[in-house]
Amino acid sequence: MPRKTGQSRTRPSTSSRRRVFVTVTVLFAIVSVFVVKLVDIQVVRADALTADSVGNRSVGQTVYGSRGEIVDANGVVLAGTVMRYDITVSPKNSTTFTRANDSGETGPAGRDTVTVPEAAAELGAITGQTGAEIEAIIAGALDENPESDFAYLTRGVDVDALRAINELSIPWLYPRSNPSRVYPNGAVAGNMVGFVSSEGDAQAGLELGENSCLASVDGVETYEKGADGVRIPASSVTVEQAVDGGDIVTTIDSDLNWFVQQALAEQAQATGAAWGTVVVQEVKTGKLVAVADYPSVDPNNVGGSEADDRGSRAFTASFEPGSTFKALTAASVLDSGRATMATGVVAPYRYLPANGANITDSHAHGDDRLTMTGVLIDSSNTGMSKFGEMLTDEQRFDYMTKFGVGSATETGFPAEDPGILHAWQDWDNQTEYATMFGQGLTTTALQIASIYQTIANDGVRMPVQLVEGCRQADGTMTDRPDETGRQVLSATAAGDTSDVLEMVYENSWVHSQWQIPGYRVAAKTGTAQMPDGNGGYSSGYLVSVSGFAPADDPEYVVSVSLADPVNMNTSAAPAPIFQKVMSQVLKKYRAVPSGAPAPDLPATW
C-alpha cells in the first residue's frame, strides 16, 4: 500500500510513532531470541540432541560373536561355545509379589501372593541352592548397600533351568546371557585343550595357544522400541556385526585319546605313579593322534584338579629320558659309518674312560662281548659309552640337535618345554658320557616320540603337528603349519636302528608284558632317576617305553612315561600301557599284521 505523503491528514502523533517503534523493537527482539534458539537447537546442538532422543527411545543389545570350536581330526567337538545364563537379582526390589495361579480366574482370586522365602525356595530347587543361601545373597547385598540393584544369584545355568526360572514369574530376577565354553568330552584331551575363565579369557592349552584364531568379537545392535517392547518398524538400527572366531582343527582322535587316557590312568593308579604321559604319533606325517596325561583335567570342572595337573606334561615337563635315548646314540653311530649292527665291544660292569668319568651298569656282570644289538638289548651303559666314543662330542651334539633335542617342537603349544641340552663345549667329563645314554640332558615325552618317529620314517624327521590349522567361517584353512620333513639319518642307518630295536623288543625281559601277537614291533625301555629339584637325584624313577609298529612298515609311534611308580619301579610298569595302546592303535587304523618274520641279529660275538 503506498504510503501517504506528508500532506496526509492522518499524520501520527509523536507518542503513537514511539509506540510503533517499541512494538517493532520488541517484536524483533522476540523473533531474534527464537531465531537464536532455533539455530542453536537445529544446527549447533543438533547432533547431540538427536543422539539423546534416539537414546531415550532405543535399546542397545550385545550380539555375541561365537568363540571358535576346537575339534578333533574327525570333527568331534572338544571345546564348543554354548549360551548359558547368569541369574541376577535386584536386592532392593526383592519383596513379596503376586502372580497368576492356575485357577484361570481374573481379579485377586486368580493371583497368589508369594513371599521372598517362598520364591527363594522355589528358585533354589532349580539352581541347586537352598532357599536360605539365596536369601543370604540378597541380604548380603543389601547389607553392603541398601540401594543395591544388582547381585548374582547363580551363574551359568542352562536353557532348561532358565525356562523353569522364567515360569516362576519372579519380577525381581534378571537373567543375563553369558556365552560359555563347554567341553562335551570332558577330560578327553582336556589337558591339551585347556580351558577359559568364567569371564571367557583363555587360560591354558590350545584355548590359550590358539586364542588368536578362536577369539570372537562381540557386536552391538541398536533399535527403537515401543512401550510394549516391540521394535518400532523402520526405526533407525545401527549394527556392529559380531565376528565369530575360527575353529581349530587338531590332529587328535578323541576316541583313541580316551582309550589311551583310560589305559594310562588304570596302570598309573595300579603302580602308584605320580604322573604319566602317553604320546601317539603318526610316523609318516608327524601328526599327534593322541596325547594323554595323568592325572587328567576335566575342563568343565577345572577346580576339581590340582593346579599342577592342569597343564599337559607331555608338552611342558622335561625329564632325563634314560635308556630310550640310546636309540639316538646308536642311530648316530650307524649313520656316521663308524660301526655296524654287528660291531662288537667289550662291555664291563664298570668303565673308567681316559677323561676320568665313571660309568657303571644297572646290574653287576662280567665283561660281556656284545654287539650293538646286544648292548641295546642289555641296555648296557658301558657298552653304549664305547659306541658313543666313536663320535666326537660335537658330532653327537649335532645329531641331537637335528633330532630336535634341546628345542621346543613345532606344535606351538603354550609354555612348551624345550628341554635342557647344554652346548657340547660345556659338557663336563661325566656329562660327555652320560649324554650317550640319556642322562645329563632333558627331553619331553614329545621329543622322545619325535626321535623314534625319525628312526621309523627312514631317517626323515617330520615336524611334530598338533593343529591342522585354523578353519575360518567360509571353510578356508589358514595358519597351516609347515609339513616338510628333514633328513636326519640315512635311510639305511634308520632301517638298521629299527632292526636293532626290533631285536630289543623280541628279547627284552618285559617281552611277555608288551607282546602284540601278529605284529612286528620295535621298542626300547628306559629307567632314569628323577631330579629332586635341588640339583640332586631323588629315589624315584621315571620309567618309559618308546617304540613303533609295524616294524616292517612303521605307521605309529607310541611313547609312554610314568613318573615315580612307587609300587613297581621298573619299565615293567609302562610296558602294559604300551601293549594296550599300540594294539588299539593298530586295530583302530587297520594296520595289516606283519607277514615276514623279524630279522635275527647276533647279540654277542
Next chain:
Amino acid sequence: MSLNVARTRPAYPVPAEPTPSAPDRRPLSLVAPAPQHRTRPRIAYAVVATAGVVAIVVAQLLLSVGISQGAYELSTLQSDQVELGRTTESVSEDLVRVSSPQSLAANAESLGMVSNSSPVYLRLSDGAVLGAPASATGSQAGAASLVPNSLLTDAAVLTQAQAASLSAAEGGAASIAVTPTQAVPIRNGLPSPTTR
C-alpha cells in the same frame, strides 16, 4: 555512392524508432471484471481433491497398521525363533554329551560288551587269517571311567533290561517294516546303485 549505400533499405526489418511525440497514445481504461458466474468453482473438483486426500490418509493409515501388525508378528516370530534356537542348542548339547567316549563306554559295558585288544583280519581275496586270533580277555577297564566328564554326572546308563525292552519294541516295528521288502527278488547278485 556512399549516399546510395546509406539509403539502401536494410535486408532485415528495423524497428521503427518511436517518435518522441506520438500523437495516437491510447487512453487507459479499467479492465472490466469477469462475469461472476465464470469464477464459481466446480463441486467436482472439490470432491475429487477431498476424496484424494481422504484416500491418501486412509491408505497411509492402513499401511501403518499393516506395518505395525507386521512388527508384532515379526517380534513374535523372532522370539519363537530364539526359543527354538535354544531348544536346538540344548538338545544337540545333550546329543554331543551322550556321544562322548565315556558315555559310550559306560553304556557298552553295562550291556555286557567287552573290547578285544588283539586285532585279527580276514583277507577276502584268499580267506587268509591275518594276525593271531585270541578271545577277548575282558573289558577295557572293567572299572569305573578314569577319564572324568562332569557333564555326565546325571546321565543314566542304559541297562540290559532296558535294552531288551527297547530292542523288543524295535523288533516289533522292524518286522512290520521288513516284511514287504522281502518280496523284492534279487536276480543278478546283490543290487548295487548305478551311477551315470
